[in-house]
Amino acid sequence: MNTAFNLVSNLILVLLTIPLAKLLDLENSKLNLLFVRITYGSVQALIIFLCFYIAAKIKEKNDITELSYVDQSKPFPFPKEPSKKTETTIRDYDLDKNKEVLKQTFTSFAFIVFLHFYWGLNQPLIAQSILPIKNIFQQQIVQIHLFGKEVKRPFKTASLFDFTDSSSQADKATVKKKKQ
Numbered sequence: 001m002n003t004a005f006n007l008v009s010n011l012i013l014v015l016l017t018i019p020l021a022k023l024l025d026l027e028n029s030k031l032n033l034l035f036v037r038i039t040y041g042s043v044q045a046l047i048i049f050l051c052f053y054i055a056a057k058i059k060e061k062n063d064i065t066e067l068s069y070v071d072q073s074k075p076f077p078f079p080k081e082p083s084k085k086t087e088t089t090i091r092d093y094d095l096d097k098n099k100e101v102l103k104q105t106f107t108s109f110a111f112i113v114f115l116h117f118y119w120g121l122n123q124p125l126i127a128q129s130i131l132p133i134k135n136i137f138q139q140q141i142v143q144i145h146l147f148g149k150e151v152k153r154p155f156k157t158a159s160l161f162d163f164t165d166s167s168s169q170a171d172k173a174t175v176k177k178k179k180q
Contacts, residue, residue: 006138010131017127026122033122040125044109047136051102054145055095061145063090069154093153097141108132 024032068087088096112128115121136142143149 010134013130013134014127017123017130021123021126024126036122036125036129040112040129043129043132044105047105047132048102050136050142050146051098051105054141055098057145058091058094058098061091063094065090067093067153090153094141094145097155101136101139101141105132 024036026033026036066087067090068085070083071086072083108128112124115124137146140151140155144151
């Protein structure tokens with residue numbers, strides 16, 4: 001769900017954390033730095049907990065309704081890979097999307113910890129204590145299994161370089177066959 005509004009709001013949040021970091025004086029105050037580290041770790045633990053909770057809810061529902069769609073090819077591999085038809089169940093699709101969120105969380109965590117301990121950058125800890133909370137609740141998998149919203153699968157994915165709707169397309173022949 002990377003719409004233009006979400007990207008701009010993320011940028012504004014990051015820009016607001018810069019004066020906050022100066023106000024906290026992380027370079028000179030070990031207590032403030034410890035507080036920010038604990039906050040960052042707690043936020044990451046909360047997101048990981050949510051991912052495991054959602055995985056448990058998906059397995060509990062065990063929705064084995066068939067889902068057939070055409071995967072969009074990635075924009076950058078050369079030579080360009082053709083789109084391929086994917087057949088799965090809603091349970092497996094949701095578990096895969098949940099695994100993607102968990103993988104993004106671990107990758108972000110590793111990167112921020114590297115920036116903080118290896119290069120001594122403290123400001124990313126503040127930004128990454130706020131943004132992941134906003135982003136996790138905008139994830140479609142969280143919207144479905146935590147808030148009970150109805151979101152059509154396959155999920156729409158936004159491209160990084162354009163704001164057009166580049167969603168995965170359902171296989172129309174399969175949809176027609178299921179209606180009959």
